[in-house]
Amino acid sequence: MRYEWFIALRYLRSRRKPVFINVTTLFSVAGILVGVMALIVVLGVMTGFEEDLRDKILGARAHITVMEPSSRGMADWPRVVEVASGVPHVEAAAPYVDAQVFLSAGERTVGVLLRGIDVERAPAVTAIEDSLVRGRLDHLDAGERPTPGIIVGVELARSLRMDLGTSVIVVSPTGRATAVGYIPRMESFTVVGVFNSGYYEYDSSVALVSLGAAQRLVGLEGRVSGVEVKLDDIFAAGAVRDDLQRALGLPYWVVDWKTRNKSLFSALKVEKNVMFVILTMIVLVAGLSIASSLVMVVMEKRKDIAILKAMGATQASLVAIFTVQGMIIGAAGILLGLLGGLGMARYLNEIERVLEALFHIEIFPKSVYYLDKLPVHVRWFDVAVILVTTFVVSVVAALYPAWRASRLDPVEAIRYE
Secondary structure: OOHHHHHHHHHHHHOOOHHHHHHHHHHHHHHHHHHHHHHHHHHHHHHHHHHHHHHHHHHOOOOOEEEEEOOOOOOOOHHHHHEEEEEEOEEEEEEEEEEEEEEEOOOEEEEEEEEEOOOOHHEEEEEOOOOOOEEEHHHHOOOOOOEEEEEHHHHHHHHHHHOOEEEEEEEEEEEEEEEOEEEEEEEEEEEEEEEOOOHHHHOOOEEEHHHHHHHHHHHHOOOOEEEEEOOOOHHHHHHHHHHHHHHHHHOOOEEHHHHHHHHHHHHHHHHHHHHHHHHHHHHHHHHHHHHHHHHHHHHHHHHHHHHHHOOOOOOOOOHHHHHHOOOOOOHHHHHHHHHHHHHHHHHHHHHHHHHHHHHOOOOOOHHHHHOOOOOOOOOOOHHHHHHHHHHHHHHHHHHHHHHHHHHHHHHHHHOOO
């Protein structure tokens, strides 16, 4: 062991230091610990939030959507499905119909997004079949029932007090002109299923019917609103979008999931970066605590420093002694913060449930965050950035006290000894 490390460790372990210096050192370690732990947990939650929200959105909606800017809908959708199926990375394609309608159950009426889906093709494009908690997708077809079926989101079913077998009326504002005026289209449906995508906004405002029933209700006989496309790699969406746009040409309009949710994911990314900067301030405060602690150590060890210089210690060696102390303090806080942060991230949902039961509050309301649980995904790259940033702050904080120690005049230090 080099003598600089030996002396630095002796200074840290010394029991003859003033109590105030020991307390300040412990506060420095605690500050680094809290900063690292907070960064790991918060960035893990924000990363998990982004990825979980992305998965929920892509589970309910396809990776790419092909539309035609026409109020009459897309007539040549079979050709679009055929062309899309031949593009690399495309796994499946299916037509759909979207319409804003009113849904009435009993005395309650709400506006919802009515989505007409191809019962045979849709399961290959979205995860809607996997999200069914009651009923079956093929029950959307009327079969022997007098009315066609409708599948609603779990939050929508809860708010309108609907269950399997409930009769509802769907009213489309896109009505038809008659001799007595403009009459909206309406049709009766029977609830045959309930889905839970985990995406609150989707579960509370979307209802599914068969493609034929949606076309009939909104007056798009033989036409659709667009075609949804599923990919084998969601991150290839940009390239596939461009290839599909070239293959189809105008007037078709191809949109991928990144473009469709650009504002949402951009906001999440900016928020994550801002939170990293804000929480790094905790580490900077801990760095200042390290600097103040080492300044007091330098003042307390003036005689020792003078003796070392008289014995031939170089300025670089003295800088190394006190820099190593700062590194060790920072490393201790980083290690404890890493263990605490990973442990807290691992059991964060359990901690949340305990706090909610203890204080009778809802920490993570689904109606605000659109998710059914607190998502956590700790990326090792983020952890590495946190650890390196914290370690650099600890080293930089130790440089000024170390430099002051190296500039100490041994004659002045021991003149009155």
